Amino acid sequence: MPRRQGYALLIALVAGTAVLAAAVAFGTARLTTERQPTASGSGTQAAARNPAAPANSTGTWVVTWTGAPVTGEPDTRNGFPGRTIRNIVHTSVGGDAARITLSNLFGTTPLVVEQATVNTRPVTFRGLPTVTVAAGRQIVSDPVTVPVAPDAELVVALRTPQAGGPVTHHPNTHRTSYLDDTDGTWRTTTWRYLTAVDVRNDVPPGAVVVIGDSLTAGSGSTTDADSRWPDVLSDRLDHRYGIANQGIAGNRLLRDSPSHVNGRGGQAGVHRFERDVLSVAGAKTVIIALGINDVQQPPQEPDPQRIVDGLRSLTERAHARGLRVIGTTLTPFQGFPTWTPERNAVRLAVNERIRAGGIFDDFVDFDRAVRDPYAPNRILPAYDSGDRLHFNDTGYRTLGRLVDLDAVAGTPKSDAF
Structure with missing residues (x-):
């Protein structure tokens, strides 16, 4: 399905909810392995998800989409009992099967999911349709035999039957998803519980993992x-x-964001790197x-050396x-409320x-x-979304076209820095 025509898939969502309900069966799979970091960033690091395909299949697993877990969603102490969460995500690479990762990283009570589907195909966890994910952990589903097209919309639906929270979420997605209950359907721009979709592919060259902030x-x-x-x-x-795309609005390199507890910012890049980069399939x-x-x-970091070291x-x-590893330089932000000459000097250094x-x-x-050649500490007006920090579609298109494809496909340097 082409990127710009993917919205037609949403027509099938109501029917998909009915199919999802019909897939319920008795039984519960409980997660007992793969310890995850706690909400504060401490604890044992996440183990890498196994990139190998099942023994009775061909191909390897590679990520097609991610939404990094940010924090516990405000005001969701009881979660969404009895509601169906329909996360709408956009694929990159395609495959002949899929698997999903569900996260209860920021929950303080067990997460019970009694139904899950990928494009209306039932999902199981260790052979069972219902799963319980302990607080602070995640689980990867069994493979689902469902064709996944590249550059297309994918619907991953989940139903939680009982109270439990807070909800591990990714806000500010710039993507419309849905919440269904007996009173109707509600639009949302938050991904809930779902943090990754992998596909089985015969010839994937691998995955590009981008860790960043709101600009990513x-x-x-x-x-x-x-x-984006x-x-x-x-x-x-x-x-x-x-x-x-493991970008989180408000994310920092060295410090968990001060707004972390309010549903933004997330854990610092140095704290989430194992989970959000090194554990990504392919x-x-x-x-x-x-x-x-x-x-x-x-609080701003005044020492550019600390950022460089990080x-x-x-x-x-x-x-x-x-x-x-490919890095990016830091873009201008003069005109944004936090800009000062001293902070700009750190950026330039x-x-x-x-x-x-x-x-x-x-x-x-x-x-x-992206800088204005006549005012190099500012974004070029044609790329500015209006706040002097973030870009519009034209600006993001410029950034995406700037990345050297040969550099992406290259190999790591063997010499130590």
């Missing part, structure tokens, strides 16, 4: 247009690679687009797993170090591409 998540872009810059990159790669290349919020969000530490961790080399295998100069 697409703040300022048009809802349902899939115009990783979407543009996926188009340019002809949807042969999996693309994992990961081959990492693009790191973090640091601007360390510069401009209070970026280099992520590169070293990725290299230890055999991944290639970080960019100077990135351009000098020794941090990443390669880098993309986002700053140079």
Whole structure:
């Protein structure tokens, strides 16, 4: 299904809900393995999801979509008992089967899911249709034999029968999803519980994992247009690679965001890197687009060396797993309320170090591409969403076209920095 025509799939959603209800059977699968980090970022790191296909199938598993868990959704202590959550996601690479990851990372009580479907096909967990996910953990489903088209909309529906929360969620998705109950259907721009969809593919070259902030998540872009810059990159790669967009609005590199408990920001890049990058199925290349919020969000980081060291530490961790790393320079924000000459000087110092080399295998100069040549500390007006920090669709298209496809497909540097 082509990207811009994917909305036709939503016509089938009401019928899909009925099929989902019909798929219920007795039995519960309880998650007993794969310990996850706690909501504060402490605890044992997540184990990588097994990239191998089942023994009775061919092909390998590669991610087609991700939505990084951000925090517990405010005012959801009781969750959504008796309601069906329909997460609408957009695929990158296609395959002949799918599996989903459900997360209760920020829940304080067990999450019970009694029904789950992918495009109306029933999902099981260890052979059973119902699953209980302990607080602070996640589970990967059994493979679902369902064709998944590249560059298309996918409907992942979940029904929770009992109270329990808070709901692990990803807000500000720039994508319309739905909540169904006996009173009707409600539109939402939040993904709930679902954090990844993998597909089985015969010839995937791998996945590109992008860890970033609101500029990666697409703040300022048009809802349902899939115009974030990783979407543009996926188009340019002809949807042969999996693309994992792990951008979180408000996210920082070094510090859990001050707004973390209010449903934004999430755990710092250095704390979520294992879960959101190194554990992604089929990961081959990492693009790191973090640091601007360390510069401009209070409390600001005044030392550019700490940001540089943080970026280099992520590169070293990725290299230890055999991944290639591409970084991006920090973009202008003069005119945004938090801008000061001192904070801008930190941004410029970080960019100077990135351009000098020794941090990443390669880098993309986002700053140079989007700055106003007559006022280089500002975004070019044609790219500005209106707040002097985030981009419009034209700006994100420019960023997505800037990434060198050969650099994405390259291999990690073997020498240590």
